Amino acid sequence: MRARLAGALCAVLLVVTGTTAAGVTGDGRLRFALTLAPSAARQAGRSAVDGRAYVIVSRKGAPEPRDQIDITGGVPFWGRNADGVRPGRPIVLDGGGGTYGYPLKSLASLPAGHYSVQAFFNTYDTFRRGDGSTVKMHMPCGDGMDLFHSPGNFSSTPRWIDVDPRHPRTVGLTLDRLITPSQPVPPGGTCQQGNPADSAHVKHVKIQSPALSKFWGRPIFIGANILLPAGYDPNGTVRYPVEYHFGHFTTNAPRGFREDGGNAFSKWWLSDAAPRFIVVEIREENPFYDTSYAVDTPNLGPYGQATTRELIPAIDARFHTIAAPYGRLTSGGSTGGWMALASQIFYPDVYGGAFAGYPDPVDLRREQIVNVYDDANAYDTIREWDRTPRPDSRTVPGDTNYVNAQENLWELARGDRDRSGGSWAMWEALYSRRGKDGYPAQAWDKRTGAIDHSVSAGWKAMDLSAKVAAEWPALGPKLQGRVFLYVGDTDTYFLNTAVELFQQRTDALTNPPSGFTFVYGRAKPHGWSPYTAQEWFQIYADYVAKHAPKGVDASAWRGPRVTPRLNVSGGEIVPAEKHVGLPR
Template sequence: MKSLVLSFLLLLGAAVSAQHPTSEMSFAITVSEEVKSVFQPEGRLFIYVSEAEEPEPRFSSVFGDGYKFAKNIQGWDSSQVLNLEGHDELITTADWDFSAVPEGEYFVQVLWKQNDESRSNTPHNLYSRPVFIQLEGNQHVDIALTEIIPERSLVSHDLVKFFTFESEVLSNWWNKSVSLKASVLLPSGYTMNPDQNYPVRYNIGGYGSRYTRVNALAEDSEFMDWWTGPEAPQIITVFLDGEGPFGDPYQLDSQNSGPYGEALISELIPRLEKEFRITGSANTRFLDGCSTGGWVSLALQLFYPEHFNGCWSYSPDPVSFRHMQLVNIYEDDNAFYNAADYLIPSMRDVYGNPRFSIKQEITDENVQGYSNTYTTSGGQWGGWNALYSPKGEDGLPKPLFDHETGVIDSTVAAHWKHYDLLKYTRDNWSSLGPKIQDKIYIWMGDMDNFYLNNAMRLFEAYLNETSAPESNAEIVFSPMKGHCTDYSHRKVLEQIQKRLLALEAVETGE
């Protein structure tokens, strides 16, 4: 019987192979004269293969089409051709390698990651222009690194400012110079009122969002017409930066990224508030964000309750790791497959249709990571893992689960409890509760695309049963709404203004 089954499988494989002919693809990669002056000999080589020219293949991800391959390279002489054969070993998101590429039409692009940022499409890295390939037989592809990703910059606007400084706290921890960056959006009356001090809103963006996101607002004519008009509140907005050693640092202390929370509270905030005439009072200091920013704003309000006077948290990351999306990290055995042996989705549309699984997401991050694992990917799971996990013996974050099998490490899961916001709130309610009254606003779509509503339901259930004090947190669930659907900068600024007017009324006795 076994021999019959084996014969059938071999015939089936032969039939599939006949239906989808494959050919080998090899590469000769060169460094053009235009970029040799900035080329570094050590880095990670990425090769992207896509059936579409736009967006450029180098932007392919688990959210879209295309395949990526990667390999660490050391000692690459820019005057020499880097040859890669089809049988050379590269980690990939594809279920084929370059020795057997399904024949067809492709656009191929190469990127050389040589900087020290956590992700690949970042300044000072080099890349090629997309090359069109009609694969109908073995093909050797000549491709050159000709382009440099430029440095970030802010738009030129009187109300937009750049802020940076060398962090002594982080520099001492890493034993090298570490700088923090932020951008600032000033209110319309700032220049005309040189003696006035202002309340402040600290905005945290979605995962990995950089300080340059202020550009989108400054170039939004509808927003800026309102912002410079008579109805806009006179509030300073600070856009915190979402880049750390392993991805987004989440503005908190961790064993892996270092004391980012301490650097924020003891260095960035005092320095920035002094430079930009901010009141310097916790009473007029607020937080907001969506997605990662939603979680960080809530976490900072909980961990530093007397330092901020309110957070507006939209679609926050999982606030309980009993619902880490669809995984209970404390009780489940595997992050890829559920108890019914189905692949666990990571994203869905608002009608419930899955878009990709956690396993697919991790496969993508494994390619991004210089260790060939998600722990150094700079991606979402890599960022979570770097924040919540202990440091391993190799100096890298210990993985919550195996990068190939998804098997969960219960000892690492136990360490994640330190960042479980529901557990922290429950364990500290008697002292924490009075300090966060009137300070918590949370919005969540009840069909969140990343299943974040599940954890928030647990958080809401706990707050509803609190006493001494009874929580007055406002948690809004919107039916059939997805991730960050109701978030907008104008809406948050108007919510903060409402809070400021309420505080002013209390102070004046009105």
């Protein structure tokens, strides 16, 4: 207790004098005392803040230490939660249990050296949700949960210090800089309402969602980036099919389009050769991640309802879309691949076909390479006398980039209770029930990886493979021949293994047979696609024309058909490469 009091007294001395105190007696630990500058607090309009405080150290002067954090090859950083922080009152980060770091767990492990150091503070808002829970989380503001650049957060000006474990010291750092929104804020509004500027072919929509606002207990907005086809006439009568292209949060134009025709896709899109489609990219950043996954969940709220019943009708009302399932296709890769497939499965009466690439795990017997239902540990394969780390990311030749424990512990240092903004935290928020504390129930111990099967068993409700198999009598007539999946068979994150399990399960379905198409790229990594964007739109055009109601004239938007290998025949793409995954 005395050692802690001594550290606190030194921290107070730092606040008063603004100097670095050396020679602190006590437990011999290096400490950092972080204080919020009154000027930064005034600029933010806050008298006190809740959140998570960090210290980041680097041997390099540039870029700033906060920009050098990564799972591998990144610099050490440590964090701890801090509530009710007021200007001038220190937050102390030390080698104690309340401070947790990555890749060095404890500040006491930092070796002697000359370091550039920086303090950071991730602010949490208090959400009194409609489900009765109260949680503290960071609300992104047009940044897509880019934690170390998110508006409303504070940082210190980096400074150089010398560290020597033989000589304990307390280092004072002042959080004197506030991150402000990069997008324009509407008069009298908030940064969540901001929209990028429109152009001739690129438009933006944002609405307040009644369903999400009720769930989160405050106004929640969802939006979309819209790409219009060449020749689009807002006063015309032609209605166009829509590609709902899912992915991570972005304010960029869909499909990389440029008004000046400065790339191959843009030139093609504006040419006579391109089918006339409208492209919609959803923008749904939220307190857990940079996208919602577009389904209803206990932890994120009714994002599926908000997307399908609120946002899509608003888009249909403003633009000349074909407002019927046959004219709405879903697509995307990785996170967007999961969203494209899940949207088709959960809302088959809204969408008419899914074209999903290298999706996040679609069968949770392979959450990457973890069987969440049967494995004992998410980080290691455990045997009687030994244990082997589970790889998380690999190269095509087979080298391991990093293992599951590394990414999960990196996320834990960024934020506990699934507040890291990372992929594993988001998956838990997506799949898990709500825990007793209001945050997602933890499927495994974040420090050890030990799986709690009483939690992971409940993930089956969001397991796309399990859902399709269990509900096939109802889903089959609506999904038959409407799912197209493609993935490299050496996907960087092992996502092909879940796709193969999904294929095995759906190939066995009858009454009706699934008619799903699976395309695998031999020795291809994450991000592989069998076709270019231009070729995909030719496929989409043929597909929509094939499934349009009898008598519909597609000539106004279909464009020329250019190459036989892109035909849709019998509900199936004629693929460049195709093979069935090996049984497991």
